[in-house]
Every structure is written in structure tokens, then in C-alpha cells.
Amino acid sequence: xxxxxxxxxxxxxxxxxxxxxxxxxxxxxxxxxxxxxxxxxxxxxxxxxxxxxxxxxxxxxxxxxxxxxxxxxxxxxxxxxxxxxxxxxxxxxxxxxxxxxxxxxxxxxxxxxxxxxxxxxxxxxxxxxxxxxxxxxxxxxxxxxxxxxxxxxxxxxxxxxxxxxxxxxxxxxxxxxxxxxxxxxxxxxxxxxxxxxxxxxxxxxxxxxxxxxxxxxxxxxxxxxxxxxxxxxxxxxxxxxxxxxxxxxxxxxxxxxxxxxxxxxxx
Amino acid sequence: xxxxxxxxxxxxxxxxxxxxxxxxxxxxxxxxxxxxxxxxxxxxxxxxxxxxxxxxxxxxxxxxxxxxxxxxxxxxxxxxxxxxxxxxxxxxxxxxxxxxxxxxxxxxxxxxxxxxxxxxxxxxxxxxxxxxxxxxxxxxxxxxxxxxxxxxxxxxxxxxxxxxxxxxxxxxxxxxxxxxxxxxxxxxxxxxxxxxxxxxxxxxxxxxxxxxxxxxxxxxxxxxxxxxxxxxxxxxxxxxxxxxxxxxxxxxxxxxxxxxxxxxxxxxxxxxxxxxxxxxxxxxxxxxxxxxxxxxxxxxxxxxxxxxxxxxxxxxxxxxxxxxx
Numbered sequence: 001x002x003x004x005x006x007x008x009x010x011x012x013x014x015x016x017x018x019x020x021x022x023x024x025x026x027x028x029x030x031x032x033x034x035x036x037x038x039x040x041x042x043x044x045x046x047x048x049x050x051x052x053x054x055x056x057x058x059x060x061x062x063x064x065x066x067x068x069x070x071x072x073x074x075x076x077x078x079x080x081x082x083x084x085x086x087x088x089x090x091x092x093x094x095x096x097x098x099x100x101x102x103x104x105x106x107x108x109x110x111x112x113x114x115x116x117x118x119x120x121x122x123x124x125x126x127x128x129x130x131x132x133x134x135x136x137x138x139x140x141x142x143x144x145x146x147x148x149x150x151x152x153x154x155x156x157x158x159x160x161x162x163x164x165x166x167x168x169x170x171x172x173x174x175x176x177x178x179x180x181x182x183x184x185x186x187x188x189x190x191x192x193x194x195x196x197x198x199x200x201x202x203x204x205x206x207x208x209x210x211x212x213x214x215x216x217x218x219x220x221x222x223x224x225x226x227x228x229x230x231x232x233x234x235x236x237x238x239x240x241x242x243x244x245x246x247x248x249x250x251x252x253x254x255x256x257x258x259x260x261x262x263x264x265x266x267x
Numbered sequence: 268x269x270x271x272x273x274x275x276x277x278x279x280x281x282x283x284x285x286x287x288x289x290x291x292x293x294x295x296x297x298x299x300x301x302x303x304x305x306x307x308x309x310x311x312x313x314x315x316x317x318x319x320x321x322x323x324x325x326x327x328x329x330x331x332x333x334x335x336x337x338x339x340x341x342x343x344x345x346x347x348x349x350x351x352x353x354x355x356x357x358x359x360x361x362x363x364x365x366x367x368x369x370x371x372x373x374x375x376x377x378x379x380x381x382x383x384x385x386x387x388x389x390x391x392x393x394x395x396x397x398x399x400x401x402x403x404x405x406x407x408x409x410x411x412x413x414x415x416x417x418x419x420x421x422x423x424x425x426x427x428x429x430x431x432x433x434x435x436x437x438x439x440x441x442x443x444x445x446x447x448x449x450x451x452x453x454x455x456x457x458x459x460x461x462x463x464x465x466x467x468x469x470x471x472x473x474x475x476x477x478x479x480x481x482x483x484x485x486x487x488x489x490x491x492x493x494x495x496x497x498x499x500x501x502x503x504x505x506x507x508x509x510x511x512x513x514x515x516x517x518x519x520x521x522x523x524x525x526x527x528x529x530x531x532x533x534x535x536x537x538x539x540x541x542x543x544x545x546x547x548x549x550x551x552x553x554x555x556x557x558x559x560x561x562x563x564x565x566x567x568x569x570x571x572x573x574x575x576x577x578x579x580x581x582x583x584x585x586x587x588x589x590x591x592x
Contacts (some may be wrong), residue, residue, distance in 0.1 A: 045529035112285030115566040124562050127550040128296050191326065204412060208532055211414045214550060227415060231536075234418065235426035245415030252410045 010261025024027040024070040031064035036219045038140030044237050054239040056229055065221040066244060072222040073251070076137050077203070083141025084202075086197050088148025093179050093187075096156030103153075110146045115197035118143055122205065124215045136215055140202050153195055154185035193263045207248050223248050271581050279570060286566045287341045290559050291334055308348055321533040346560035351552055356560040360542060364564070366436065367534070367541035370457060371526045374464035375519065382469045383515070386476025391503060393481060401473065409470035413463050413529055417536045420459050432456050433540040460533045467529065468522065475518055520576025524569045 004012060023030060039059035047054045053062040095106035113121075121143050129135045159165060160183060168178050210224025211216030218225055223244045230240035328336070340346065346356035385405065409591045425433035432438065436456045437449075444452060483489065484507055492502045530543030538544070542561060549557035 079320065085343075087579055108281045108285065108461065112282055112366065114524070115282060115569045116289070116562065117524040117527040117565045117569060119531050120562050120565045123292075123546065123550045124293050124558050125296075127553055127555070129292065158341065191377070200410075208413060208414060211546060212532065212535060226417065231418060233420050239363055241418045241422065245412060248412050249410060252412070253406075256406075256410060259271065 007261050007265055009257045010265060013254045013257025013259075013261055016250065017258055020070060020074060020251060021067065023067055024074045025066045027071050028157045031061070031067045033061040033064045035065045035068040035221050036060065036198060036205070037064075044233065046237070047239055054237065056237075056240055057233060061242060062226070062239065063166070065226055066223065066247060069221040069223045069226060069244070070247075071217055072133065072226075073203050073206060073248075076140070076216075077199040079137045080140035080144070080202040080206070081195050081198040083138060083190060084145040084198060085148055086145075087141070088145035089112050089152050089184060089191060090185075091145070092149035092152025093156050093184055095185065097160060097175065098154040098178050106149070106153075110149055112170075113143070113146050116196045118205070119208065122209065123212075123214060126209065131214050131217060133216055134208060135219070136206060144198065144202065144205075147194060148191060148198075151186050151190050155190060156183050159183055159186055165168050189266045191260050193261075193266065196262065197259035199260070203248065203251055203255075211231075213247055221249070272359065273576055274576055275574060275581075279574065282570055283567075285590040286563060286570075288334075290563045290566075291337045292339075293562070294555055294559050295330075296351075299408075313431075315394060324376075341563065344560075344564075346563070347556040349557050350554045351549075356556045359545065359557060360560055360564055362588055363514060363540060365541040365546045366539065367527070367530050367543055369529065370461060370464070370539070370541065373457075374461050374468065374526065375522075377461065377465045378472055379466040379515075379519075381465065382472030383476050383512075385469065385509070387503065389473065389477040390480035390484060391499075396502055398477075405470040405473050408466040408468075412465070414532050414536055415465055416466070417459070417533060418462055420463070421536070422592050424459065456537075457539075460537050460539060463533055464526065470527070471518060471522060472515060474512065476515065479514055480507060483507045483511045513580065516576050516580050516583070518571040523572035524565070527565050527568065 037060060039055070042051065042055050042059040043153060044057060045051055045055045047060075050211055051061050051063065053066065055061055056065070067209075091106050091109075095103045122139050125139050125143075126135075129139070156179075165178060168182055197234060206215055206223030207222065207227070210222045211228045213225070216222035216225055220231075226244040227248075230244070232235070233240050283430065291528050346359050348354060348362045349356055382405075385401050386570055387403050389483050392398050421433050424431045432455060437458075438444075438455060441452060480503075485505075486514060489502060489507060497506075527543070531547055532543070533539070533540045533541035542564075546555065546561045548554075549561070
């Protein structure tokens with residue numbers, strides 16, 4: 001605990017992440033209005049006591065939309081990274097443990113995936129599937145596991161020569177058991193760090209997609225599609241572009257603080 | 268050296284097969300027949316025409332034959348015709364690619380010119396206030412979403428202050444300008460997009476440079492140089508910099524896909540007629556041949572960028588080519 005307090009970036013990062021998380025969980029209690037409540041009498045109003053962050057073109061309360069947007073953006077980030085960690089850890093562990101031709105094939109697969117500019121690959125798939133929240137989560141997960149796989153592979157390569165693994169082998173443990181109950185748990189430290197950094201990346205990708213109109217579809221609010229709406233009121237309603245963008249920015253910073261702080265802490 | 272280059276080029280073969288396979292798979296995941304888009308949008312298209320389209324795209328043949336056909340065209344970079352206007356995909360890409368490439372190359376050069384000195388200053392004055400301010404500056408650039416800063420800057424400079432044009436790459440009366448005016452016009456249009464690319468890309472290069480310089484400056488040979496009484500400038504620029512600069516080349520190769528990805532967003536926001544915007548429009552219109560074409564070209568560009576970086580690295584550092592032979 002004392003170490004945590006000394007590691008200021010980590011501490012601030014955890015506070016911010018926890019705050020965002022609570023906002024997302026308690027969204028219905030925090031938001032004053034319904035996120036899709038259209039009110040023709042309060043169109044494009046600047047921040048005031050009634051609407052603390054102002055309203056949009058349809059008179060919807062920006063604060064309420066952003067609070068619900070936190071739910072969407074955070075859950076997309078976390079689940080997408082969950083998928084990418086799952087794929088990355090399994091492929092990386094198999095490559096590192098078995099070596100030889102299996103390793104070569106997986107490495108080539110990683111290299112092939114890394115050749116594609118990520119946003120191009122994601123948008124190509126979006127053009128085929130419908131861009132709803134579940135598809136977005138899956139697509140981001142399926143296109144971002146390569147770093148995790150490389151990391152796990154490298155960890156396993158060095159771990160598998162260690163004595164405790166040799167002991168397991170001599171004792172007759174199955175490969176499955178060695179990989180899943182000994183190698184992977186010992187490689188989880190760096191995986192955790194890169195997963196947390198990955199959440200920031202996934203939130204950024206989701207908001208980029210939604211901003212382009214190819215991610216979360218309105219009326220469901222996400223920070224990205226609120227910003228897309230702001231585009232048409234540029235020069236008229238500064239609050240529509242400033243607040244959602246600032247929120248994405250702070251969220252990305254806080255996950256980075258936690259990730260980088262954790263990296264130092266684990267060392 | 269030649270051996271290394273040949274080996275490195277041969278290693279591209281599985282990658283090319285993979286790229287062709289993935290783009291082929293993606294186009295075949297498309298709902299219904301790919302030709303549905305044309306036929307369903309246009310009621311005049313008869314059944315006969317549909318059959319003809321199917322034949323052109325080879326959709327009536329078995330999958331394996333289709334893939335063979337796809338590879339044959341892939342090698343010639345022939346991706347068929349656009350669903351929207353019937354023009355050749357390769358032609359459409361060819362006229363958009365130079366814009367995207369020039370913006371990316373200018374951005375990369377600026378990132379190097381600004382990022383490397385920032386990294387050096389940070390390493391020489393490690394943990395000083397200057398170092399911390401630089402770190403903060405590049406970190407903000409890294410974490411700020413490009414589409415957001417694009418909106419904010421557009422609001423400030425194009426709408427509120429009216430200093431720069433907001434959309435497009437050239438003014439309407441561009442053709443009537445002289446050469447100098449043309450150059451100024453284009454730079455005014457591209458100033459913000461390039462600034463956003465550079466601001467976002469500084470962190471990678473400058474942090475890496477700082478780290479690499481700090482490591483180099485702690486090596487014994489630098490101590491020797493100091494003991495000889497060489498000046499600080501000579502030590503930094505002649506002895507330390509050369510060795511720290513090498514890994515930057517690999518980093519540049521790795522940053523290509525990110526820059527190309529970024530051009531989709533920035534070109535869409537600023538309505539710049541480059542490949543990124545073409546891609547965005549094609550995705551919106553479900554114009555699959557163009558989508559596939561750009562996806563493949565983007566992957567090939569990334570691959571070639573990495574190849575160039577590796578070969579250059581091997582030329583510059585003999586340890587690499589001997590170790591890998």
C-alpha cells in the first residue's frame with residue numbers, strides 16, 4: 001500500500017479509472033435526464049445549472065449522454081481487450097511451448113496480421129458485418145491480439161527452461177497442465193500491463209469508428225458518436241466537441257498511467 | 268550483404284500469400300453475392316446482367332478456382348472495377364495514393380526533425396524540468412485523439428479566426444494561381460492535418476531516442492571520450508548520436524501502418540482527396556472491390572516499408588547481416 005502511494009502515476013491512474021468505472025456502473029443514478037430524451041425547447045443550450053454540460057442539436061442533455069457513453073465505451077474497451085488477450089495468450093503459449101514448425105506458423109500469422117494497417121482491416125470487416133456494439137467488440141479483439149501473442153511467446157520461451165517446469169515434466173505432467181497451470185500464470189505480469197494499455201487503445205479505436213459513423217450507431221451514445229454530432233455544430237456549440245473529447249483524452253491518459261505505473265511496480 | 272537481402276525478400280512470400288488469403292476471405296464473407304450491391308440498387312439490372320457480373324467476378328466458379336483467379340489478378344494489382352462508377356480500382360487508387368504518401372512522408376520527416384532533438388535534449392538533461400516538460404508535451408500528443416484535436420483546431424483556426432481553409436486540399440480557383448500561389452494554397456490546406464500527424468507521432472520517436480541516448484551515454488567509450496577532454500557537443504553529436512540513431516530506422520518502419528490508418532480519419536475530417544478518404548467512402552458505399560484493393564495496397568506498403576527499414580539497417584550495421592546469415 002505504501003509502495004502504491006509512492007508510485008504517484010499509478011495511484012492517480014487507478015483513482016481515475018475507478019472513478020470512470022463507477023460512473024459507468026451507476027449511470028442511471030447519476031444522469032439527470034434520459035440519454036435519448038429529445039426536448040425541442042432546449043436545443044443547443046450552453047452549460048447551465050439545468051444542463052451542466054449543455055445540450056445537443058436535439059435538445060438532449062450532454063452530461064446524461066456522456067455518462068451512458070461511458071458504459072458503452074468502457075465495456076467495448078474491456079471486452080475487446082479480453083478477446084485479444086485470450087487469443088494472444090493461447091497462441092503465444094502454444095508457439096513458445098511447442099516451438100518448431102508450429103511456432104513458425106504462428107509467427108508468420110502474426111507477421112501477416114501486422115502488415116495490415118489496423119483501421120483498414122477493421123473498417124473492411126465493418127463494411128461486411130453490421131456495425132453494432134457486439135460486432136465492434138469482436139472485431140477490435142480479433143485485430144489486436146498480436147502484441148499479446150508475441151509477449152507471451154517470449155515469456156514462455158524463457159520460462160520453459162526453468163527448473164520448476166523441468167520438475168513438472170519429470171513428474172509426468174501433461175503438456176496441457178504445464179502450459180495452463182504453470183507457464184501461463186507465471187507469464188501474466190507483462191500480459192496484464194499490456195492489456196491495460198490495450199484498453200486505452202481499444203477505447204480510442206472504438207471512438208474513432210463511432211466518430212466516422214461506422215461504430216456504435218445513434219441513438220445509443222458513445223463518446224465517439226457524440227463527437228461526430230458535434231462536427232455539424234462546429235463554431236456554434238463548443239461544449240459539444242470539448243467535453244466528449246476531453247473525456248476520451250483523460251480516459252486514455254488514466255489507463256496509460258496505470259499501465260506504465262504497473263510496469264514500474266512489477267519491476 | 269546480397270545473401271541477407273535475398274533471404275529477407277524470400278521471407279516476404281508467405282506474407283504475400285497471407286495478405287492475398289485474408290483479403291480474399293474478407294471479400295467472401297460479404298453478405299450474399301458481392302454483385303448484389305449493384306443489382307439491388309439498380310432495378311434495371313436484369314437477371315442476364317447479373318449472370319454476366321457473376322462471371323466477370325468469377326463468382327460462379329468453385330472457391331479454389333476463384334482464389335486462383337484472385338491471386339492472378341492480385342499479382343498484377345488488378346482488383347477489378349469499382350461498383351460505384353465502374354472505373355478500374357487500380358486507377359482510382361493510383362490517383363489518390365500520391366496525396367496520402369506525400370502527407371505521410373512530410374509528416375515522418377518533420378517527426379524526425381523535431382522528435383530526435385527533443386529526445387537528445389531529454390537525455391542530456393535527464394530528469395530536469397526541461398526533460399519533464401518535453402515528456403509531458405509528447406505524452407499529450409500521444410494520448411489526444413486525432414479526430415478530436417482535428418475538430419478543435421478546425422474550430423479555432425478555420426472558423427473562429429478564419430486563418431486557414433477548413434476543407435479540401437486546394438481552393439476553388441486553384442487552377443488560376445501561379446506556381447508559388449499554388450504551393451502556398453496547398454500548404455495552407457495541409458498545415459493542420461500535417462500538424463496533427465506530427466504531434467501524434469512525436470512521442471514514439473522522441474521517447475525512444477531519449478532512452479537510447481541515455482543508454483549510450485552511460486557506456487564506457489563515452490567515459491573515455493570525456494576523459495580525453497572532448498567537448499560535450501562533440502561527444503553527443505559525433506560519438507553517441509550515431510549509435511543511438513540506428514534503432515530509429517526500425518521504429519520508422521513499424522510506424523507506417525499507424526500513419527496509413529491515421530490518414531483514414533484525418534483525410535475524412537479535412538476532406539482531403541487521398542487514399543484514406545477513398546477508403547472511407549468505399550466502406551460507406553460497400554464498394555467491395557475498392558475496399559479490397561486499398562486493404563491489399565495498405566498491407567503491401569507496410570511490408571515494403573519494413574523491408575526497406577531492415578535492409579537499410581543491415582547496410583548501416585554490419586552486426587545484423589553477419590548475425591543473421
